[in-house]
Amino acid sequence: MTAPLPDRVALGTMHGKEAVIAPPLAALGVTVVLAEVETDRFGTFSGDVLRAGSMIEAARAKAQAAIAATGLPVGLASEGAYGPHPHFAFLPFGQELLLWLDVRTGQEVVEMTTDMQPSYDQETVADLAAAEAFLTRIGFPETAVIVQPAVTAPPLAKGVTDRALFIAALDHAFRLGGSAHLQTDMRAHMNPRRMSVIAGLAQRLAQRLAVPCPTCAAPGFGRLRSLPGLPCRDCGVETGLIAAEIHGCTACGAEQSRPRDGLADPGHCPSCNP
Ligand SMILES: [Zn+2]
Ligand SMILES: [Zn+2]
Structure with missing residues (x-):
């Protein structure tokens, strides 16, 4: 269908x-x-x-x-x-x-x-200078930050892109635990x-x-996986390098093998270079 x-x-x-x-x-x-x-x-x-x-x-x-x-x-x-x-x-x-x-x-x-x-990072900081260095490293305020009193504690503030809000959350964390756990906010809009x-x-x-499937015309015909086994140039033994890309359709199951040109360098060969 x-x-x-x-x-x-x-x-x-x-x-x-x-x-x-x-x-x-x-x-x-x-x-x-x-x-x-x-x-x-x-x-x-x-x-x-x-x-x-x-x-x-x-x-x-x-x-x-x-x-x-x-x-x-x-x-x-x-x-x-x-x-x-x-x-x-x-x-x-x-x-x-x-x-x-x-x-x-x-x-x-x-x-x-x-x-x-x-832009994924986290650090536990004990003073403002370390916190400022973290902000610089992650690209704040374009990348937002999450402030927690400790790694395992719930956040005091998420999605922080405002410096005054950040300082307030940081002070709050310091008062609660003596240090603050900072991490990048990974939500896409942050x-x-x-x-x-x-x-x-x-x-x-x-x-x-x-790209429509050549067999059933469903959309989305494309690469599904690759197959290792490109032969060694010197002895012909199969190596771990990619020998072919398998393209296919996830609607009807049709597949095409697209072999890769060339041979493997003997440096990748389990027989020539064990
Ligand atoms: Zn198909
Ligand atoms: Zn070989």
């Missing part, structure tokens, strides 16, 4: 993401309708969840809520996760996902990306870096939706 691109789709967000998601879809003739779903109930940033599975589940729940709120057949939602880099714990790392769900067919189209330089990453993801999703 084929479902062409709809005239309107529902976007579940409270955080202003329509500003960057609507324009690339408008170029396809698709109007984004804002669905004011309470997205925080699907989880807020805890800084410890970097699993794609749970991100897709959260985005799917938001898209379903947007569909329920508007009665439209297609919902869109984005989900991000931020924490330490999985291999370099001292570096920040972000993952962003944008999901398109068509309940007429059950088809999901997903785009994902990573951000190696997110974090320009994150908003720009979502903007890029929305453009990629629109490009993907513009």
Whole structure:
């Protein structure tokens, strides 16, 4: 069954993401309708969840809520996760996902990306000078800050972009605990870096939706995964390098393998260079 691109789709967000998601879809003739779903109930940033599975589940729940709120057949939602880099714990790392769900067919189209330089940071400070240094580092006031009396305590103030409010919250935290835990606010409308990453993801999703499946004509034919095994140039043994990209349709399951040209350098070969 084929479902062409709809005239309107529902976007579940409270955080202003329509500003960057609507324009690339408008170029396809698709109007984004804002669905004011309470997205925080699907989880807020805890800084410890970097699993794609749970991100897709959260985005799917938001898209379903947007569909329920508007009665439209297609919902869109984005989900991000931020924490330490999985291999370099001292570096920040972000993952962003944008999901398109068509309940007429059950088809999901997903785009994902990573951000190696997110505006994601946190620090416990004991004086104003350290707090000022943190603000400078994160790009305050364009990036908002969250102030807590301690890591485990509820925030005294979120979304702070005003210096006077920040100083008041900081003083309050100092009086409560002697120090203050500061962190970047990761909500998209409070974090320009994150908003720009979502903007890029929305453009990629629109490009993907513009490609119809050659078999069933559903929108969103594109890269699904890559296959390792590019042969070694010297001995022909399969290496860990990518041998082919698999493009496919999530509506009918049609797939195309697009082999990569060339051979692997023996430096990547498990036989020549064990
Ligand atoms: Zn198809
Ligand atoms: Zn080899």
